[in-house]
Amino acid sequence: MIRPLFDEAWYLGGHPEAAKRGNDPRIHYLSDPEARYDAPHPLFDGAWYLAQHPDVEAAGTHPLLHYLERGAALGYAPHPLFDGAWYLEQHPEVEKAGVNPLVHFLREGAGLGYAPSLAFDTAWYLHSNPDVTAAGLNPLVHFVVHGVHEGRRPNPLAEAAAFETLARSGDAVRAIRLLDWRQHLLPQDGTVPYVATFRGGQLSDVFNPSEPAVGMPPGSSESLYQLVPLTDATVIGGTTSLIVSDCFIPTNMPGAGSGESAPPDYPEAWKAGEAVVVRFGRRSRTYIPQGIHLTGGDRTFADFLTSLLPRLIAVQSSELGPEIPLLVSASVGERERAALRLLSRSERTLIPLTDGVAYHTDLLHYPVRRDREVRDRRSDAAPHPSDEVAALRQVREQVQSAVTGTAPTRRRRLYVRPTAPLQRSLDDQAFFGALVDRDFEIVDIGDLSFEIQVRLLAACSIVIVHAGDDFTNTIWCRPGTHILVIESVEGEDWHNTPVGRVVADLATIRTIPSMFSRLSDEAGPRQAVRLDALTPILDGMIAALGLPPARVDDQNRNRLS
Structure with a gap:
């Protein structure tokens, strides 16, 4: 037979x-x-x-x-x-x-x-x-x-x-048939796509939220986050998405053919009716017995500060042993890794997860906001701003305590050169000359280690910085610092961000607009500020702090720069 x-x-x-x-x-x-x-x-x-x-x-x-x-x-x-x-x-x-x-x-x-x-x-x-x-x-x-x-x-x-x-058209069955064989016949080396189907779900489906711990100050990282133990959980590197048993839990995932514009946390996942089709990479060595999920939410340094570091403080305040590693995205830069090592006191190993590769764990400790269940069920709900500001203050205090200890004597004047190419075109000789005459140091802060960045900004009395990601660095300034923010032409709203609120509480902030202007013999326009508008602001800051004034008269510098 x-x-x-x-x-x-x-x-x-x-x-x-x-x-x-x-x-x-x-x-x-x-x-x-x-x-x-x-x-x-x-x-x-x-x-x-x-x-x-x-x-x-x-x-x-x-x-x-x-x-x-x-x-x-x-x-x-x-x-x-x-x-x-x-x-x-x-x-x-x-x-x-x-x-x-x-x-x-x-x-x-x-x-x-x-x-x-x-x-x-x-x-x-x-x-x-x-x-x-x-x-x-x-x-x-x-x-x-x-x-x-x-x-x-x-x-x-x-x-x-x-x-x-096929997956985006809603034809999940054909999509699965096309790639499913790979995970059975090919080595799991992460170089070819694998596909699987799951039921869709939310975090509230796989854990029971608890009340904030007794005695925790409102808005602290410990009261904002709880560590949820998830068994038989798979992490997709570089995302906050999880696979728990047969349930795929995304941060945000549009339905197939729905026309939703919000980008998903993991764009390789599609809804197909009640099922979820997921494409990911797998490697032969992606098993991790235990880990603490700290991947995702770190696309910019501001995201990293407001998302990952508060969760790490909650982890450090927990009873989890130091032998349990931190799972972080492999795309996280050295500055971010240095901050993680600093706050974890180098007790925990950092395991970088390659974006898009699936990593299976027996037990995953997942930091979850205690109001997550409410936000899962109310799409219009959002974290309370004051909670995030309070948690960010806690991050700032712990970083500064670990790096600087006692408050240094603030006497340095600093211009943080912008990282954005368009903003960096502001670096004109006349502009630099006005800063040098006022004892400003011109620094590429991205070339410095994380610890030196924090120490340098904590030692400044005046800081000039551009709006956007560069403004995030000012969170390390000491109370009483004077900060001048050069607004971008695009007009990022840094004022109402958690970083902006923390900095506004500890520093005196002035702003100056920028514009596009044709300078010198340049063929195209560059972003610039007017020196005749800039220098009075700087001189006012210097006078308010009782510092030595500018060494030269700036009458010959008052032109577009």
């Missing part, structure tokens, strides 16, 4: 002990309870078949017998690259004749150019591999046994693009 799908040479190659016994290998295969998980034929994978059909596993039925007696007629797939239902759908005459689709493919279908699944194009494979044609080999058997390991392609499609088109 099993002869059509029992390749004796193939089976004995994987079971030399059966050959030594001299018995009929079919008897060994059918009688040994563990052998039912084996592959009696290159195109029948017993373990995969049972995993796809747990009812067969639960009944204790032998997978090959079930497939031959019932499964084939039901369209069950015997192998990741042989889609029985699709084969019968494409070739109704096979179904009408009551022929087992895999047996038909092995005996006739391959010779007729029939494709066994959407992912494998028989005719194209034979055309592209004339050696297979010349040898008279079954193309799919050749691909499974040899071709996939030799880097031969199963079809002419640009699979990643085709998958995205």
